[in-house]
Amino acid sequence: MPFSNAKFARSSLMMLLIGAALLLGIVLSSFFLAQMTRTYFDEVTKLRAVRSVSADLLLMLNGAESGQRGYLLVQNEAFLDPYQKAIEALPAQVERLARVAENQDTVAVPLDEIRQLIAEKVTEMQSTLNLASQGRVADAVDIVRNESGFVVMQRLREVIGSLLQELDGHLISGIDEIRGSAATLQYFTIGGGLLIIIVIGGAIAVVAQHVRELSSARREVEELNEGLEERVNERTEDLMQANREIQRYAYIVSHDLRAPLVNIMGFTSELDATLKTIRTYVMADGTEMTEDQVRDARLAVEEDLPEAIGFIRSSTKKMDALINAILKISRDGRRELKPERIDLGEMLEATAASVYHQVNDAGGEVSISVGAARGLVTDRFSLEQIFGNLFDNAVKYRDPNRPLNLSVKALPMGRGAIKIEVADNGRGIAPEDHERVFELFRRSGVQNQKGEGIGLAHVRSLVRNLGGEITVTSTLGGGSTFIVRLPMDLSQYVRSNGS
Numbered sequence: 001m002p003f004s005n006a007k008f009a010r011s012s013l014m015m016l017l018i019g020a021a022l023l024l025g026i027v028l029s030s031f032f033l034a035q036m037t038r039t040y041f042d043e044v045t046k047l048r049a050v051r052s053v054s055a056d057l058l059l060m061l062n063g064a065e066s067g068q069r070g071y072l073l074v075q076n077e078a079f080l081d082p083y084q085k086a087i088e089a090l091p092a093q094v095e096r097l098a099r100v101a102e103n104q105d106t107v108a109v110p111l112d113e114i115r116q117l118i119a120e121k122v123t124e125m126q127s128t129l130n131l132a133s134q135g136r137v138a139d140a141v142d143i144v145r146n147e148s149g150f151v152v153m154q155r156l157r158e159v160i161g162s163l164l165q166e167l168d169g170h171l172i173s174g175i176d177e178i179r180g181s182a183a184t185l186q187y188f189t190i191g192g193g194l195l196i197i198i199v200i201g202g203a204i205a206v207v208a209q210h211v212r213e214l215s216s217a218r219r220e221v222e223e224l225n226e227g228l229e230e231r232v233n234e235r236t237e238d239l240m241q242a243n244r245e246i247q248r249y250a251y252i253v254s255h256d257l258r259a260p261l262v263n264i265m266g267f268t269s270e271l272d273a274t275l276k277t278i279r280t281y282v283m284a285d286g287t288e289m290t291e292d293q294v295r296d297a298r299l300a301v302e303e304d305l306p307e308a309i310g311f312i313r314s315s316t317k318k319m320d321a322l323i324n325a326i327l328k329i330s331r332d333g334r335r336e337l338k339p340e341r342i343d344l345g346e347m348l349e350a351t352a353a354s355v356y357h358q359v360n361d362a363g364g365e366v367s368i369s370v371g372a373a374r375g376l377v378t379d380r381f382s383l384e385q386i387f388g389n390l391f392d393n394a395v396k397y398r399d400p401n402r403p404l405n406l407s408v409k410a411l412p413m414g415r416g417a418i419k420i421e422v423a424d425n426g427r428g429i430a431p432e433d434h435e436r437v438f439e440l441f442r443r444s445g446v447q448n449q450k451g452e453g454i455g456l457a458h459v460r461s462l463v464r465n466l467g468g469e470i471t472v473t474s475t476l477g478g479g480s481t482f483i484v485r486l487p488m489d490l491s492q493y494v495r496s497n498g499s
Contacts, residue, residue, distance in 0.1 A: 011210075015203040019196060026192035030185060037181040044174040046104035051167040053097045057114075058160045060086040060093055061121065065153060068125040072132055072140055083125070090118060106170055110159055117156045124149035268312070337379040337465065339491040344420075345370040347380070348408055351387045355406075358395045364404030371410065376418055378490040382462045386470075387422070389459045390482055394424040399477070418488055423481040429474040437472065466490055 067083030070076070094115060101109035124143065131140035143149070345368065352366045359366055391406065398404040402425065410420045429437060438460045463470045467487045474480035 011206040012203070015199055015206060018202075019199045022192055022195050022199060026188060029188045029192075037178055037185070041178060043104070043106060044171055044178065046100065047106060047167050047170050047174065049100040050097070050104060050107065050109065051164060051171065053093065053100050054109075054160050054163055054167070057090075057093045057097055058157065058164075060090055061118065061153065061156060064090070064125060065121070065149075068129060069144065072128060072137065072144065075132065075137065080129070083129075087122060087126075090122065094118065107163070107166055109163060113159060114156070117152055117159065121149060121152045121156065124152065337382070337490065339377050339489075340380060341375060341377050342380055342383065343374060344376055344410055344418075345374050347383060348387060351384055351391060352406075352408070354388065355391045355395050359404050359406060362395075362398060362404045364398075364406065367405075367407045369407075369409050374410075376486070376488045377492075378466055378486060382466055386459050386462050386484065389455050390422045393455060394422070394426060394480075398424070398426045399479075412488075413485065416488055416492075418486055420484045420486070421481055422484070423479065425479040428476045428478045429472060429480055430476050431474075434472050434474065438470070 064083050064086035067079045067081070067086065070079035071083070094111075097109065097114070098111055101107075101111060128140040128143050128149075131137070131143070348368045348370065352368060356366065387408075394406050395404065405425045407423050408420065409423075410418060413419050438456050460470050463484060463486070467490060468485050470482060470484050472480055472482050
């Protein structure tokens with residue numbers, strides 16, 4: 001139930017955050033698109049101003065030219081009125097064009113060329129009108145006919161016409177961008193509204209799910225109460241299994257400890273027989289002894305006595321090693337675990353470094369891959385001991401006929417556990433010995449390496465203390481793969497198991 005409530009609170013908070021994020025996104029996108037639209041509108045407005053002033057300037061020039069030519073044709077003073085108004089307005093119009101052109105950066109306006117052409121055209125028109133006012137109309141008409149003013153005017157029309165054409169293109173593009181921004185804003189608004197509706201639907205679904213979880217939790221409590229006896233039986237079976245393991249362990253320990261004692265007792269009896277032979281020699285006290293008695297006494301001192309003492313000493317060392325191994329495993333069970341967050345990749349790399357030279361000398365390599373299963377909370381010392389033993393065993397029991405390849409791969413097992421596989425291409429373990437190798441004082445295969453058979457038993461003890469399990473898959477000559485399964489969070493495991 002607490003987990004369900006926490007999940008419901010997280011889900012509700014998530015929905016609120018998503019809704020707030022969507023609203024914020026809609027507001028920000030609307031603001032951004034509005035700013036873009038305003039930018040496009042300002043640009044269009046500035047370009048329209050340039051176009052309007054340019055078009056008016058061209059109309060003024062056309063009006064002035066029409067007035068000039070009309071006056072030259074009919075000498076009617078009425079034609080001079082539009083000419084004079086256009087000439088007077090031209091300087092102000094050119095300055096207006098300069099201002100609006102400077103106010104925008106989209107189109108380059110050839111102001112210098114326009115000013116020069118206008119000045120040439122105005123000079124040409126004014127010169128013809130001056131001649132006409134002096135009665136030299138024919139001379140004025142000749143100036144018009146030589147087409148110098150026509151060429152200038154044509155160039156003005158081309159320059160301003162090109163400018164207008166370019167402005168029209170930008171205006172059309174700007175209007176399209178404004179329409180696009182408006183359409184995008186509309187889509188954002190509609191899409192955001194739909195997403196908010198979806199979030200509301202999700203919130204309703206979360207509430208409904210929470211209600212279903214409450215109902216399910218109530219049913220689970222009822223089922224747990226009904227199945228209490230079954231759980232007690234399961235716990236009893238676990239205890240019986242643990243008891244069987246203790247009995248098997250006690251048998252193995254007593255059997256292996258008894259062997260050195262039997263040896264000591266046997267050689268103690270031999271010492272007793274040897275002492276009798278020596279006592280006969282010593283207690284002779286000058287009495288003449290037979291040659292056989294002297295030879296037996298010499299053999300007893302030189303051979304039998306040192307041999308018996310040597311066997312007793314080796315059996316004592318064997319017993320001491322066995323007792324120390326038992327104490328070591330016992331201390332592991334009593335040692336207080338200290339869960340801490342560990343980078344599995346770094347820990348494996350550091351542990352593998354201890355056997356790097358041995359692997360390298362054998363022409364082999366170590367590969368480590370942890371992927372997403374990198375971080376876990378467990379006891380660092382125990383973990384280092386586990387993989388240190390596994391790496392040492394891989395080196396110790398490698399196949400001498402091929403380079404040693406040692407690989408470690410970590411994979412997640414759901415959300416709460418991790419599986420770590422330590423594989424080698426060593427001499428392997430026979431299938432019937434897969435469980436036996438984890439028993440105390442038990443070894444597999446040819447015994448050509450030093451050891452008491454406690455390494456893997458120690459490893460299994462450490463793994464179980466961490467709430468995990470270790471198994472092996474192997475064939476003779478085909479290498480071995482040790483599979484270590486551990487909880488991702490030892491502290492949570494300890495709490496849940498009441499340790």
